[in-house]
Amino acid sequence: MDPSDPLSFVHKSTLLSTGRQYHYVDQLPPNYGWRYQIRPWVERGYRVIVPDMLGYGTTDKPYDVGAYTTKRLCEDLVALLDHIGVRKAVMIGHDWGSFTVSRFALWHPDRIIALIQLSVPYTPPAPEYISVEEMARRYSNFAYQVYFADPSSTQEIEDNLFAFWSRVYRKPGSGHGILSPGSRKLAMALDDVLEPDGLLLTPQETQYYRPFFEGAMRGPLNYYRTARLRFEEEKAANLPTTLPASLPALLIWGTEDPTCLRPVVARAHKFVPSLREVSVEGCGHWIMIEAKDAVTQTVLDFLDSVNLLGERPVAAKL
Known part of the structure; x- marks a missing residue:
């Protein structure tokens, strides 16, 4: 298993009982x-x-x-x-994966x-529906989500994919946002692709990503377009608000992540x-890359410290 070589991992694909084809690795x-x-x-x-x-x-x-x-996920x-x-x-889970696994704990405890x-x-x-626009009004750092939720963003991002990545996959403090200052439009007009200094993706990694995302950004962006549907499903099911005290839980976050707000963490x-919270100083959003060793070890320490039914379980990662 070589982190620089995705083909060194065991890849599998299957048609699930839900009718959807999923790719996964059973051990990148x-x-x-x-x-x-x-x-x-x-x-x-x-x-x-x-x-x-x-x-x-x-x-x-x-x-x-839908x-x-x-x-559904x-x-x-x-x-x-x-x-x-x-x-x-x-x-x-990380990012949308993090949100999904938290809901997994509610839908399938x-x-x-x-x-x-x-x-x-x-x-x-x-308890009441909060639109993406309202969330952005309350928390200005979430303005990008309004843009992502707009179906018109799909084509614009696909047309400027590498420039988009150069803004998304950056270390914190670069001063380069996804949106143009003071607007809700993609900042591509400012420059095509930013200088590589501060990027979290190597040229090799960028080339590996390319065929999976070219002309295929609708799926990833659809996650941002589900707010009303998610609310209606959760309201109809009367999901609990609090996780069971018996469920071991860990949160790892970077102190320089503009989308991970301290009041929300608190x-x-x-x-x-049962929440255990570990903050990593100076790290941004892509914490499993920026602080790879710290994340790896923190998870291991957490799993070693809790009762896992006396077995080495599957760790399903999103």
Whole structure:
């Protein structure tokens, strides 16, 4: 398992009982984000399953926004666990993966052993619908989500893919945002591709990503277009707001991540009684790359410290 060579990992693909084709690794996925953690965790005796989430890599990319609600995504994850013959798993996620695994703990509490979130802290189901526009009004750092939620953003991002990546995958403090200052338009007009200094992707990694995202950004952006649908599903199911005190939970976040707000981190403790919080000073959003060793070891230490039913479970990572 060589983090620089995705083909050195065991890749599999299957048609799930939900009717969707999923790609996953049974121990680097085309989304490539977890490449530094898989081998150390496997070497500690964990079976690591890394699915390309819906809309990514070689997993199905449905056009319909409704396919991307967390309820539907969690149904796919249950079907994947059923396919590989695993009853319960440690669920680990970053960004939308973090939000999804937190909802997995609500939709399927009998299928999760422990919850590990990166960069996006737990937020409870809302009693009333809050639009993406309203969230951006309350928290100006979320203005990019309004742009992503607009269907017209898909084509613009696909037409400027490398310039888009050069702004998204950067170390903190670069001063280069996704949107033009004072507007909700992509900042591509300012320059095509930023200088490589500060980028988190090597040229090799960028080339590896390319075929999976060219002309295929609708799926990833659809996640931002599900707010109303997610609210309606959660409201209809009357999901609980608080996670069980018996569920071991860990949050790892970077102190320089503009999308991980300290008040939201603090509020998560109210709804996750067992939450352990680890902040990594000076790190931004892509914490499993920026602080790869710290993330790897923090997760191992956490798993070693909690009761995992006397077994080495599957660690399913999103």
